[in-house]
Amino acid sequence: MDRLPALAEELKVKKPAVIVAAVGAVFAAAKAAPDIPVVQAQGGSPVVAGLAASLARPGGMVTGVTNPVSEVSEKYLELLLAAAPKLQRVGFLVDLTSRSYDASMKNARRAIEHYRVEARFAEAAKPEDLDPALSRLVKEGVQGLVLMPSAGLFNAERRRIVKFALEQRWPVVAGPRVFVEEGALLTYGADAQANFRRAAYYVDRILKGAKPGDLPIEQPTKFELVLNMKTAKALGITFPKEVLVLTTRVIE
Numbered sequence: 001m002d003r004l005p006a007l008a009e010e011l012k013v014k015k016p017a018v019i020v021a022a023v024g025a026v027f028a029a030a031k032a033a034p035d036i037p038v039v040q041a042q043g044g045s046p047v048v049a050g051l052a053a054s055l056a057r058p059g060g061m062v063t064g065v066t067n068p069v070s071e072v073s074e075k076y077l078e079l080l081l082a083a084a085p086k087l088q089r090v091g092f093l094v095d096l097t098s099r100s101y102d103a104s105m106k107n108a109r110r111a112i113e114h115y116r117v118e119a120r121f122a123e124a125a126k127p128e129d130l131d132p133a134l135s136r137l138v139k140e141g142v143q144g145l146v147l148m149p150s151a152g153l154f155n156a157e158r159r160r161i162v163k164f165a166l167e168q169r170w171p172v173v174a175g176p177r178v179f180v181e182e183g184a185l186l187t188y189g190a191d192a193q194a195n196f197r198r199a200a201y202y203v204d205r206i207l208k209g210a211k212p213g214d215l216p217i218e219q220p221t222k223f224e225l226v227l228n229m230k231t232a233k234a235l236g237i238t239f240p241k242e243v244l245v246l247t248t249r250v251i252e
Contacts, residue, residue, distance in 0.1 A: 004152075008032035018206050020199055024152040027051065027099070030062050037212040040064030041199035042192055044100040044149065046217060055217040063212040065198050066219055067190045069149035069175060070103035074111040075188050076146045079225070080173045081115055082243050083185060083232070084144060089118040091142030091170070093133060093161070095150035096125040104149045127157055134164050147174040147184075158182050171235055180226045180251060185237065190220035224248040 005028050011019060012033040021029045022042035029038045030051050038061055040046060045055075045066045052058035055066070081087060092108060094101070112119045120140040122133035137145070145165050147154050154161060155176060162182040165172045172179065175189035198218065206212055226249045227239060239247075 004028035005032065012036065018203055020203060023150075023155070024097075026062065030060075034061060036061065037206045038062045038064075039199050039202040039206070039212070040066065040217075041196045042190075043067060044069050044098070048103065049099045052217060055219070057213070058215065058217055059213045061212050063215040063217050064202050065190075065195045066217050067175075067195070068219055069189070070100040070107055072175065072189060072223075073104045073146075073148060074107045076148075076173045076175070077108065077111040077115060077117070079186055079188055079243065080144055080146060080171060081117065083237055083239055084171050084235075087117065087143045087171075089120065089140070089142050091137035091140070091145045092119060092121045092148055093137070093145060093154070094121055094123045094148045095153050096123050097151045097153060098149050099151065100149050108146070108148065124153065127153070130157055130161065131164075134161070138168060143170065145170045145172045147172065147179065149175060166231070166234075169235060171231070171237060177224065177226050177249075180228045183231050184228060185231050185235070186225065186227050186243075188225045189223060191222040191224050194222045195220055226251065 004025055008028040009032050018037045019029045020039045020041055026040045026043050027049055046052040046062045051062040052060055120137055120142050122136045124130050124133045158179050159182050162172055162184050166183055172184035174184050174187050177187050180187040225246050227247055228251045
């Protein structure tokens with residue numbers, strides 16, 4: 001993550017016709033090369049990040065696909081409790097650098113109040129914050145872990161985070177599918193491959209002369225719920241039917 005500004009500057013020198021970026025790289029690219037169109041393939045709202053005036057009429061140099069990460073943060077707790085209903089105290093690992101921080105926290109707190117569980121929050125802004133944050137959650141006796149939307153920190157450190165959680169026998173819920181591939185119990189979020197395919201449409205339009213500010217930013221229509229059966233078995237968890245019927249993919 002720390003290298004993104006420098007990498008964006010290197011890319012700017014090459015003078016590309018359009019830049020395709022995801023998550024934190026979108027902001028870095030837009031800042032380094034304000035005159036080059038940027039197509040977002042994955043990430044939070046460019047409007048919230050101050051990179052677009054609105055979804056319908058971005059008005060600037062950034063367009064593409066946005067993930068409603070702050071909205072689905074409520075779904076994380078719902079799915080975790082559906083899979084492990086006996087959990088009473090849940091830990092939330094929060095990325096302070098996420099541009100959807102405020103909206104995500106608001107939605108998470110609403111879910112916490114609705115499901116009446118105890119919640120403990122631990123925050124991180126850089127890799128060296130993770131061990132103290134996770135250790136704090138251990139001391140506070142959490143029984144499961146929700147990974148809140150991240151600007152890229154959690155994704156970069158996913159193996160370390162999931163490994164730590166499994167050592168504590170915590171079921172982990174996150175957004176990006178790569179987490180369930182590392183051993184998280186389940187992930188729920190927009191289909192990343194579908195988003196990148198859609199980003200190609202924007203690139204094509206821009207290369208044919210369209211202005212990025214005139215191309216509406218789209219929200220994904222396809223979401224995926226991925227379960228890790230190996231992790232579930234190791235933790236003694238049996239997924240209920242209401243979770244299984246929503247599942248789009250299973251990792252054995």
